[in-house]
Amino acid sequence: MGRRGLIIAIDGTAASGKSTTARRVARDLGYRYVDTGAMYRAVALKFMRQSLPLDDQEAVVRVLQETDISQVIANSGARTFLDGEDVTDPIRSPEVTAYVGPVCEIPQVREKLVDLQRQWGKDGGVVVEGRDIGTVVFPDADMKIFMDASLKVRTRRRRQEWERKGLKEDSQSIATGIDRRDRRDSERKQSPLKAAPGAIHVDTSGLTIEEQVNFVLEKVREAKAAQKG
Ligand code: DC
Numbered sequence: 001m002g003r004r005g006l007i008i009a010i011d012g013t014a015a016s017g018k019s020t021t022a023r024r025v026a027r028d029l030g031y032r033y034v035d036t037g038a039m040y041r042a043v044a045l046k047f048m049r050q051s052l053p054l055d056d057q058e059a060v061v062r063v064l065q066e067t068d069i070s071q072v073i074a075n076s077g078a079r080t081f082l083d084g085e086d087v088t089d090p091i092r093s094p095e096v097t098a099y100v101g102p103v104c105e106i107p108q109v110r111e112k113l114v115d116l117q118r119q120w121g122k123d124g125g126v127v128v129e130g131r132d133i134g135t136v137v138f139p140d141a142d143m144k145i146f147m148d149a150s151l152k153v154r155t156r157r158r159r160q161e162w163e164r165k166g167l168k169e170d171s172q173s174i175a176t177g178i179d180r181r182d183r184r185d186s187e188r189k190q191s192p193l194k195a196a197p198g199a200i201h202v203d204t205s206g207l208t209i210e211e212q213v214n215f216v217l218e219k220v221r222e223a224k225a226a227q228k229g
Contacts, residue, residue: 005031005125006223007140009133010216011193012147014181015154015161017204017212021147022129023077024213029127029220034120036130036137039069039113039206041091044100046082054102056172063107064112071120097177101184110190134196139201143223145216149205154178 002218008025012018019035022109026033044098046052046067070081079088090096103109117137121128134144155175162169185193195201200219204212 001051003124005029005128006142006220007121007138008127008143008145008216008220009141009196010127010129010147011131011133011135011137011196011199012145012202013149013154013193014178014185015064016149016157017157017207017209018129018145018147020147020209021204021212021216024128024202024209025216025220026073026127028213028217030125030135032120032126033078033128034071034117035078035080036113036117036128036133038071038078038091039116040104040109041096042069042080042087042115043067043109044103045087045091045096048096048099055104057108060106061108064108067112067115069116072132076171083174085122101181103104103121105188105190107190131193132191134199135194136191139196141196141199142227144199145202145219146199147202147204147212149203151175151179153205 008031009024010018021039022035023033025031046063049055051061052063054060068083069080070080072081080091081087105155114137117128117133121138122158124142130137134141134146155157155171155178158174158178159169159171160225162174182193202212202215
C-alpha cells in the first residue's frame with residue numbers, strides 16, 4: 001500500500017474525551033495527531049479579528065485564499081499556526097468557542113480544511129480527530145471510533161479542565177453550552193456530527209482516560225493483526 005500506518009478516525013461529541021484519547025493513541029503508536037477542531041477554530045479566530053461578515057461569500061473566499069493553517073506535533077499535542085502565528089492558546093478562548101459554530105458551517109471553509117486534512121493524512125500513520133472524519137474526510141479510514149459520554153460526565157470533565165486553567169463557570173451553564181454545541185454540530189446540513197457506518201462506539205462515561213486509551217489501542221492491535229493475517 002506504501003502507507004506509513006493506519007488512518008484512525010476519531011469522532012464524537014464535545015468533551016467526550018476524544019482529544020485526550022486521540023493525542024495519547026497517536027503518541028503511543030508514533031503516529032501524527034491531527035486536531036481538526038483546532039483548524040476550524042483558527043479560521044474562526046481570523047474571521048473574528050477581521051469582523052468579517054460571514055454571509056459575504058466573496059469576502060469569505062478572498063480571506064480564505066490568504067489564510068495559511070498548519071499544525072505541528074508538540075509534547076502536549078498539536079500546536080496550530082495561523083499565517084505563521086502560534087494560535088494554540090487564543091483559539092481556546094470562550095469568544096472563539098462561541099464564534100466557531102457558524103464559521104464551520106460555511107461550505108468554503110469546510111472544503112479548504114477537508115482538503116488539508118486529506119493531504120496531511122493520506123499516507124497513513126495518523127490519528128485524525130473531529131466530527132466528520134469517518135463520514136466525510138476519510139470514509140475509507142482503517143479504523144473509525146465514535147466517542148460519547150453522558151452530559152453529566154462531560155460537564156464535570158469540562159469544568160475540571162477549566163478549573164485547571166483558572167477559569168470558573170457553573171455546571172449549569174457548561175452543560176447548556178455543551179448541549180447547544182452538540183445540537184448545532186448534529187443538526188447542521190454541512191457534514192453533521194454522526195457516527196460513520198462501521199464505527200466502533202465508545203461510551204466513556206464510566207471509563208478512566210487510561211481505560212479509553214487502552215480500549216482504542218487494543219482495537220488498533222486487532223486491526224493491524226487482521227491486516228497482516
Ligand atoms: O473539537 P472542537 O471543540 O475544537 O471543535 C471546534 C468546532 O469545530 C466545533 O463547533 C465543531 C467544529 N468541528 C467541525 O465542524 N468539524 C470537525 N471535523 C471538527 C470540529
